[in-house]
Amino acid sequence: MLSEKLQKLLNDQINYEYYSAYTYLAMSAYADSNEFPGIANFFMIQAQEEMEHAKRIYTYMLSKGGDIELEAIEKPKKEYKDVFEIFDEGLSHEQEVTRRIYHIADVALEEKEHATMSFIKWFIDEQVEEEESFSLLVKKAKRALDNPAALYLLDDELASRTLHPAAK
Template sequence: MISKKLLEGLNEQMNFEFYSAHAYMAMAAYCSSESFDGFANFFLVQAEEERFHAMKFYNFINALGERATIIGFHEPNNEFSSLLDAYEKALSHEKEVTKRIYQLSDIALDEREHATINFLKWFIEEQVEEEDLFDSIIQKLKRIENDSNAIFMLDNEFAGRSFSPESE
């Protein structure tokens, strides 16, 4: 049986992952409104991935014999000034996710809750990949600036992105 503090943390993270999906849907909507369908697809896939992450927490909580508690969340940001702005906000969001996962890991370590420590290792590795992905895209967007051909090519590249739970 896990502590109340750890259970609350797991539930908070599960709900934050659901919120993350919402935040990425807002970014997708911005991209769609600007006719960047590939960039929109990128964020739609990202939203799917975040829901998958949330369900990993949901299933883990249930496997521990505890109850997952679903709550509402704040409205995500819906205003972006550019593609670069959306990706910079996405990176900032991922850094917040990383911070939360680390805090949760610290609680599990302090409580020597080994099943949770093991469970969270996957998320720690995932966050390294997430931050690297967004940082890389930001660097590309800065490099190409307003080169419409380069933006078109990147938009086409992102149009082919898909989510596969098996690759997670």
Template sequence: MITKKVADALRNQLKNELESSYLYLSMSAWAAGKGLKGFSNWFYVQAKEEMYHFFKFYHYLLDQGEKVELPAVAKPKSEFSSPLEAMRETLQHEQFITKSINELVDVALSEKDHATNAFLQWFISEQVEEEASVGEILDQLELIGENGNGIFMIDKELGQRTFVTPTDLAL
């Protein structure tokens, strides 16, 4: 059983994960509208990953006997000046999520909730990977600037990203 403080913090993270998915879906639609199919694909896969994260929290709360209420989410930004701006905002958003996960760990530790702390360690590792991945793309975009050929090459590479449906969630 988890404390009210931990449960409330986890429920708040449900909103963060939904808003992340919604933001990346909006970015995917923006990129598709600009003819950037690879960027669109990358953001679409990112949206799916965020929903997977949402469901990990969702099931954890249920497994702990907690009530899950779906939060309202804010409308995400839908216009970006360039792929570079979209990726800069992606990195900024992932840094926000990292901060929120770290704060969840702090709450779990303050409440001496070792099970929740153990559960959250997967997310800690995931956020290191997320920020590194986005940082790499951002470095490439900053290196090429507004070069259309470079954007085309990165777009082609990002089109190769796939989402493998995890098998660890019982729906």
């Protein structure tokens, strides 16, 4: 059985994953309305991934007999200055997610809750990828700030992202 503390943290993380999905959905809508269909595609898939993360925690909690408690999802930001800002805020957002995941890992370790330590490892690894991919996009978006051709290329590149890419 999970401690009350871990159940609360995992429930909060379910909420934060949905908030992440909402944030990325808002970014997708922003990109779409500014005529960047590739960037919109990237964030739409990002949003779908975050919902899968929420589902992963939900399923884990159920398997441990945890008490699921869903809270209201905070309203995401709607207006952005430019596409650079959405990537930059995406990176900060992922850094915050990492901080939260590390906190869950810290508590699981403190409580010697080995199953949760093992479970949360997937998220620790996932966050390395998330931060790496956003860092790269921030660099590319920065270069494209005053360069419409580079921005077009970036949009084009992101148009090909799929939800579950085939293993290479």
